[in-house]
Amino acid sequence: MDHFLYKNGHLHAEDVPLRDIAASVGTPFYCYSSATLKRHFALFTEALSPLPHLVCFAVKANSNVAVLKLLGDLGAGMDVVSGGEYLRAKAAGVPGERIVFSGVGKTREEMGLALGGGVRQFNVESEPELEALSEVATTMGIEAPIALRLNPDVDAKTHDKISTGRKEDKFGIPIARASEIYARAAQLPGIRVVGIDMHIGSQLTDLAPFEAAYTKMADLTRQLRAEGHFIERLDLGGGLGIPYTRSNEAPPLPSDYGAMIHRVLGDLGCEIEIEPGRLIAGNAGLLVSQVIYRKAGDEREFLIIDAAMNDLMRPAMYAAHHDIVPVSEPAPGDDIAPVDIVGPVCESGDTFARQRDMPLLVAGDLVAFRSAGAYGAVMASEYNSRPLIPEVLVNEDQFAVIRPRPGFDEMIARDRIPDWM
Ligand code: LLP
Secondary structure, eight states, X not given: OOSEEEETTEEEETXXXXXXXXXXXXXXXXXXXXXXXXXXXXXXXXXXXXXXXXXXXXXXXXXXXXXXXXXXXXXXXXEEOSXXXXXXHHHTTOOGGGEEXXXXXXXXXXXXXXXXXXXSEEEEOSHHHHHHHHHHHHHHTOOEEEEEEEEOOOOOOSOGGGBOOSTTSSOSXXXXXXXXXXXXXXXXXXXXXXXXXXXXXSSBOOSHHHHHHHHHHHHHHHHHHHTTXXXXXXXXXXXXXXXXXXXXXXXXXXXXXXXXXHHHHGGGOOEEEEOOOHHHHGGGEEEEEEEEEEEEOSSOEEEEESOOXXXXXXXXXXXXXXXXXXXXXXXXXXXXXXXXXXXXXXXXXOEEEEEEEEEOOOTTOEEEESSOSSSSXXXXXXXXGOOOOOEXXXXXXXXXXEEOOOOHHHHHHTOOOOTTO
16 A cells, blocks of 8 residues: 555645646656555564564665655664665664664675674675674674575575575575584674574565575574574565556565464564565655657657656666556546657667556656655666656655755766876
């Protein structure tokens, strides 16, 4: 459920008409709903209670500091994968004890940054990383709390590019080597083992792969405890999928996911950590864009809009579907015809939808891409020298620009001409 509904013929974000935001900030822009973000966070906390738990928002899904602050103020932890994300979480006021540091290639600098500023745990993905962390922590005279990210060799049955738990994927430590590497971790100075971590992929629409992975985790918890390790936390990763269409998709609900976690892991007495990103932010955000031209090709019609692949990369990168709806509500019986919806970037890949049934929109009309709150703004680039687009946060009848649109001057001023020129 989200809070983007038509009221009086106009699409609103909560109580704010999107056309008012467009008039004020220009197009294109991202727009997030506070109410939806809060609701999605609450769904996870409800699903996991009464188990001791921490819901760590995956910052990679949406790293705007205002979004992080909204969630952090509700008690969310954060899952970060870079020094930049760590500093964003801190800038949002999230204390180090609620920040989990994940990622396959943490540098020594990033380790030092997080150890210095406070961190809940590092999810360590390899032996060399473990050794590096031991060195950094020992030099700083600090103990680094760690979980090892294990690769359970489970196929998440999702898009190949976002599947992470098969043995051919680059992530984690093969589960068969867990015993050996936990034993190594226990000996290393500056390292304190606190738990086990897994993350098998993103946009999972079936609970079975999660259950297969968590069953392996439960067995391993018992085994590692028998081997003398102190396993007090289980980090289950993120990955629960969302509906990208309003029609027939019905991925499992957080409550179903929570019930399965209770069943498989509930009797271990561990604190449960999860790292959802998409489910919290995805359907809490829209991308709003304006039609520049309607163009008749030989075989099909094109709607050329002012958003492009650099602003929302998912369709070009994963052939991902996003529902695209007119901001002015079509009347029943209005003509509908198939169009290709494309951006202005000079690549055929800059196509958001092919032969999509739409009302007969014309230049100046606004459209909204649904499910754009996760992996939207964060993946944007300035390709074709298109400045990053603004982000807006709505709260009931108010809205605020939480990242302004940079001017062309600002963009160009970042470049430097060498002295010798
Ligand atoms: N934890 C770890 C260690 C992850 O690698 C990820 C996502 C998450 C949590 C959050 O997963 P979520 O709950 O959001 O599914 N750019 C792609 C998605 C990449 C996901 C990468 N890792 C997309 O647009 O679909």
